[in-house]
Amino acid sequence: MKNSSGIFNYRHNREGQVYHLYSHDIAGLLGCSIRTADNYIQSLPFSVNDTTAGTETELQAAVIGEKDAVDLPVSIENSNYYANIMRRTASGDSPKRLMADLDCFLNINPELVWENSYVRFPRSTLSPFADAMFRRDLRANKDVKMSELRTDAHRFVINHRGEEFLRIPVSYLLKVALADAISHKPSIPHVIQRTGYELTRNFTNDNTSPETHSFHVVRGNLRDGIGKAIAKDVSRRFLLSQLLVMYANKKFLLARYGQQATLYFSPRPPLRQKKLNACISDAFYRDLFMSPCLSGWNDGEAKHNYMHLCHEVLSRSHLNAVVKLRDAGILLSNLAILPRTSSPSLANNGIHLSLGSRKLSGLLQDRGSGFTAHHEKFLGDLVVKIVEHFLPLFVGTYSAAPCRFDFGEFHPETVLGFLPHELDYTHLRMLWRRWKKKTKMKLFNQPLTPSGVPWLDRMIARSFGLKGDIIPDFRLIDYLVCLMSTYSSPALNGGLGNSISLKKDLSDLGIFHTKMSLYLLYKLREYNAMGFSGFEGRHYSLFEGFDKDVGHAGGLQNLITALAFKYILEGEVTHSHIPDDPFIESERRQIIFGAAVGIPTFYVRRHTSNLFLKRIVSATSKVRNSRRYPGYMRIEISEYRKALLDILAKDAAALIEMFCIENTMKDLRERIYDFDGYSVSSRLIRGILNDKRKNSPLDMDSDEFNSTAESYYRGSLKRRHISEALSSLKEDLKIIDRNIPNTNNDLSKVLRFVVHDAGAAQALEVLNDDVIEERASLEGVIKLIYLILVVEYVDQAAAKREEVTDGPAPIHRAGNA
Structure with missing residues (x-):
C-alpha cells in the first residue's frame, strides 16, 4: 500500500x-x-x-426517597409549569393524558429512585471551609473576589422550615463533600488537606451527570503497560466518588430528611427520565436537568448557558433526522412517530x-x-x-x-x-x-x-x-x-x-x-x-x-x-x-x-x-x-x-x-x-x-x-465495581505499608493519624464488606477517604520525580460535551 x-x-x-x-x-x-x-x-x-x-x-446519579422528601418531585409539583398544566387540563386546553402521564411519573415509583434529582440539606452541616468554597462557586466570576453573585444563585439556597438549606445536584455534592471531609476538624494533616483541595478541581459537572477527570496524568511501565495505570486511575476515582456520596448521606443528614444519594455507572438515559421528557416542555426539562455548572469554570453561568445550547441543538437535530429518513427513502409516507422537541440524549x-x-x-x-x-x-x-x-x-x-x-x-x-x-x-x-x-x-x-x-x-x-x-x-x-x-x-x-x-x-x-x-x-x-x-x-x-x-x-x-x-x-x-x-x-x-x-x-x-x-x-x-x-x-x-x-x-x-x-x-x-x-x-x-x-x-x-x-x-454491578476498586486500593496500601515507614517519617505520621497503629491495608480489610454494602460508619468512610488521598499524594510525588528525569508530562484536560 x-x-x-x-x-x-x-x-x-x-x-x-x-x-x-x-x-x-x-x-x-x-x-x-x-x-x-x-x-x-x-x-x-x-x-x-x-x-x-x-x-x-x-456517572449516573440518583436520589432514593419518598416523593415528598426528594427535590425532583417536589420541584415539579411546586413549579409554575405544573400549576399551569393543571389549569389548562381543567379548562380543556390541554389533553388529560398529559396531566395523567405527569402524575404517573410523580406517584408511581415503586423503587423510589429519582434519577438526576438535586439534594437538599441544612447549610449548618457544612464546615467553614466547605461553605466558603460554596460561596466562591456562586460568584459570577470566581477569579474576582468581589464579584457579584450568579443571577441564578437563589436556586441553590432555600428556606426550609425557617432554616437555610443548600439545594445542589449530586455532581456538585461530591466536591462539597470532599471539601468538608478534609476540613471538618482542625487537626487533619496538611498532606491530606492539600491533596484533597487539589482534587476538588477534578469533580466537574458541565453535563447532566457527575463527571470526574484523572487526578494526575498516568504513565505505563514495561511490566504492566499503560492499561493497568488507566484502570487504576478510573477505579480510584470511582471509589472516592462512592465514599464521598456515603460521607454526604451521613454528614449532611440526607437520610434524616428522607434522601439517599447514590452513584453508579449506567450508560443510557434513565427510563423514567425519558418518560418525563415525553410529557413536559423542552424549557422545563432543561430547567430540571441541565447542570448549573457550579464547579470547574470561572464563569459557571456561561457554561450552563452553553449546555442549554447543546440541548437545544441536539433536540433540533433529532427532529431534523426524521426529515432525512424520509429523504433517504426509509420513511415511505408522512406517517411518523415525531420525536419530542426535547432530547434526553445528553444524559x-x-x-x-x-x-x-x-x-x-x-x-x-x-x-x-x-x-x-x-x-x-x-x-x-x-x-x-x-x-x-x-x-x-x-x-x-x-x-x-x-x-x-x-x-x-x-x-x-x-x-x-x-x-x-x-x-x-x-x-x-x-x-x-x-x-x-x-x-x-x-x-x-x-x-x-x-x-x-x-x-x-x-x-x-x-x-x-x-x-x-x-x-x-x-x-x-x-x-x-x-x-x-x-x-x-x-x-x-x-x-x-x-x-x-x-x-x-x-x-x-x-x-x-x-x-x-x-x-x-x-x-x-x-x-x-x-x-x-x-x-x-x-x-x-x-x-x-x-x-x-x-x-x-x-x-x-x-x-x-x-x-x-x-x-x-x-x-x-x-x-x-x-x-x-x-x-x-x-x-x-x-x-x-x-x-x-x-x-x-x-x-x-x-x-x-x-x-x-x-x-x-x-x-x-x-x-x-x-x-x-x-x-x-x-x-x-x-x-x-x-x-x-x-x-x-x-x-x-x-x-x-x-x-x-x-x-x-x-x-x-x-x-x-x-x-x-x-x-x-x-x-x-x-x-x-x-x-x-x-x-x-x-x-x-x-x-x-x-x-x-x-x-x-x-445494585449488583456497582457492588462489583466497588469491590474491585477496593482490591486495587489494597494493593497500593500494601506497598505503602512496606515502604513508607522506612523512607518517609512525615508520611508515617500522617498514616498514624489515619489508622493509628494498624497497617493501612489492614484498616481497609476491616471496612471492606461494610463499604461494598454501603453500611460503613462515618468514621470508617472518612478513614478510607484519607487513605485514598495518601495514596494519591504518593503517586503524584512519584510522577513529579519522573518529570525531573524525563521532562514534564502533558496536562490532560476533560473534553467538552
Whole structure:
C-alpha cells in the first residue's frame, strides 16, 4: 500500500498553496526516522515511554426517597409549569393524558429512585471551609473576589422550615463533600488537606451527570503497560466518588430528611427520565436537568448557558433526522412517530480515554523544533481516519450499552437515533434493511411495520410472536457521537480550521452549531487548545470491570494509535489512501454502527477508493459479491474483526512486544472468537438476566429488561465495581505499608493519624464488606477517604520525580460535551 511518490498532498490555506510533505521529512522532525533512529520502534510517538493518559468518566446519579422528601418531585409539583398544566387540563386546553402521564411519573415509583434529582440539606452541616468554597462557586466570576453573585444563585439556597438549606445536584455534592471531609476538624494533616483541595478541581459537572477527570496524568511501565495505570486511575476515582456520596448521606443528614444519594455507572438515559421528557416542555426539562455548572469554570453561568445550547441543538437535530429518513427513502409516507422537541440524549454516559504524546507535546512547545500545529493537524487527522477502521474491535467487545426494543417500538424515527446525520443514505438504508431482517419482523414472509397504535402493536406482537430486538450498544446510536463531513468541508483532510468550516455547513443545515465542539468517535486533542497533543477515544460506553475491560481497552487503544503513526511515518498510508469524501467516511463508520446494533454484515463497494479499507477486506474471510447490491461486497463483521486481529498481530508485532501486551492480544482474541462468552455486551446481558432469573432478553418485554438493567447497574454491578476498586486500593496500601515507614517519617505520621497503629491495608480489610454494602460508619468512610488521598499524594510525588528525569508530562484536560 505504498504511495509510489512518497508524497502527502496537503492543501493548507485558502489561497490554494500546496505543501508537499515527505514521510521521511516528518519522521526526521519527530526524531524517529527508520533510517537513522537507533531504536526506531521506541522512538515512535505513543511508544512505551512516550504515552501519557487521562480519562473522564460520566456517572449516573440518583436520589432514593419518598416523593415528598426528594427535590425532583417536589420541584415539579411546586413549579409554575405544573400549576399551569393543571389549569389548562381543567379548562380543556390541554389533553388529560398529559396531566395523567405527569402524575404517573410523580406517584408511581415503586423503587423510589429519582434519577438526576438535586439534594437538599441544612447549610449548618457544612464546615467553614466547605461553605466558603460554596460561596466562591456562586460568584459570577470566581477569579474576582468581589464579584457579584450568579443571577441564578437563589436556586441553590432555600428556606426550609425557617432554616437555610443548600439545594445542589449530586455532581456538585461530591466536591462539597470532599471539601468538608478534609476540613471538618482542625487537626487533619496538611498532606491530606492539600491533596484533597487539589482534587476538588477534578469533580466537574458541565453535563447532566457527575463527571470526574484523572487526578494526575498516568504513565505505563514495561511490566504492566499503560492499561493497568488507566484502570487504576478510573477505579480510584470511582471509589472516592462512592465514599464521598456515603460521607454526604451521613454528614449532611440526607437520610434524616428522607434522601439517599447514590452513584453508579449506567450508560443510557434513565427510563423514567425519558418518560418525563415525553410529557413536559423542552424549557422545563432543561430547567430540571441541565447542570448549573457550579464547579470547574470561572464563569459557571456561561457554561450552563452553553449546555442549554447543546440541548437545544441536539433536540433540533433529532427532529431534523426524521426529515432525512424520509429523504433517504426509509420513511415511505408522512406517517411518523415525531420525536419530542426535547432530547434526553445528553444524559447518555460514557468514558472518554485520552492518550497524549510527550514527544509531540514537547516539539509543539519548542517553537524552534520545526514541528508546528500544521504538522500536528495533518498527522492527527490521518491517525483518526486510520484508527476508525479498528474501532469495531471495541464496540460491544470492551464496552457496551445493551438495550431491548419491543416490536411496537421499532420505528426507524425512534431507533435510528442520530444515524441520519452520521451515515450516507446508501449505508443508512443498508443498515436499516439488515437490522429489520435481524428482528424477523415478517408476517407470511412479508415485512411488517408497527402501526404506531400501542394496543394494536402489542396484540400483533403477541399473536404472531414478534419479539423485537436486543442490541449491544445503543448509546452509540442514541447520542450524536460523530458528524459526517460535507462535500465542501471535510473534517479530517489535515487542514487547519477544517472543523470550523464543517460546523458552519452543519449549522446552516440545522444539524449542529458553530459554538459547539465537533463530535468525533476518535478526536485529535490539539496542543494549542488542550495543552497536550494526543487523541481522545469517545467510543466507550459501560465497562463491566476495571482491570479486565478498561485496562485491556486502554492498552489496545495505545497500540492502534502507535501503529497508525508507524504506517504514516513509513509512508504506507497517506491521506490519499483514505479519501476525504462523505461517502468514504460513512463507508468505514457503518461498520462501527453495525457492530453497535448487532447486525452480522455490512457492504463495501468492490472498487472502493478507500485503499486502507480495501486492504483489510482483502484479508477478511467469507467475503462474497452481494446479490442484492450489485457492485458491492458482502462482509461479515465477525470476520472483519478477525482480519483486524491478524493485521495487528502482523503489522504491530514489534509494538506488541515493546508494550508487553501479549495478554491483551490473547484477551482480544477470546472476545472476538467467542463473542457470546467473553464480550462485555454478553457479560452485561447475563448479569441483567441473572437478576430476573431469565434465560434470554427476548423472554422479557423492553420495559422489564431495560428497567432491570438499570437496577442491575445500580445494585449488583456497582457492588462489583466497588469491590474491585477496593482490591486495587489494597494493593497500593500494601506497598505503602512496606515502604513508607522506612523512607518517609512525615508520611508515617500522617498514616498514624489515619489508622493509628494498624497497617493501612489492614484498616481497609476491616471496612471492606461494610463499604461494598454501603453500611460503613462515618468514621470508617472518612478513614478510607484519607487513605485514598495518601495514596494519591504518593503517586503524584512519584510522577513529579519522573518529570525531573524525563521532562514534564502533558496536562490532560476533560473534553467538552
